[in-house]
Amino acid sequence: MLVKPPQRGYWCECWTENLAEEWPPALLASFDAYSSAQADRWVAVVLPTTSPALDADASDAAWEWLYDGRIETRRALLRSEPCTVSVTHASTRITWTNRPVLFLPLMHRQGAELPACAETFKHCRTH
Template identity: 45%
Template sequence: MLMDKPRRGFWCPCWTEDLTDEMQWPALRATFDACSAPQADRRVAIALRAISPALDPDASDITWTIRPVVFLPPARRQDIQLPPCAYVFKPQAGSSTSGAPD
């Protein structure tokens, strides 16, 4: 469903951390959006029941957060030229895409 104006909702990211490796940054494992707080809570509960049997409780830590957000409508790009820098951008070799510092 396309939206034409901002709408309130909830953003729910899941992070895991390897407790046996103190140098490792938490890793983003999944995210989802929800329309209401009860819906977000139900989805997190279902996801935790699904994935927790696969985690070693002595070696992993999992964190789900539920944050209120405002979702913006997608930008319309029909007939819009991207700036020239968009076509010459090249990621640096060995750069991390996880968002965590190297």
């Protein structure tokens, strides 16, 4: 049986946090990137599309990152370091995170010998 090794990549997330209320942060989106360029591009594509909806300060911060801060994000990703990009609009902070991860391959259930414990699994029914 051929087993694939883990694959290096990046787990990317977009979170919002209401700074005025004591609500927990909310996950808006996540993305699995298989290269530093994909992880960097994910934020770089989303920020300009959201900037028209932001107030002037937040929009300026977004464009400043795109023109000046993005290179530091690229360098961090190339060094396999986590990085974040945040903008604050009114009382909402939007944060994009990119973290290096190892993606583990999944075992295909057909044509493979499953471990003995798989036969003892009992499916639970809920009513």
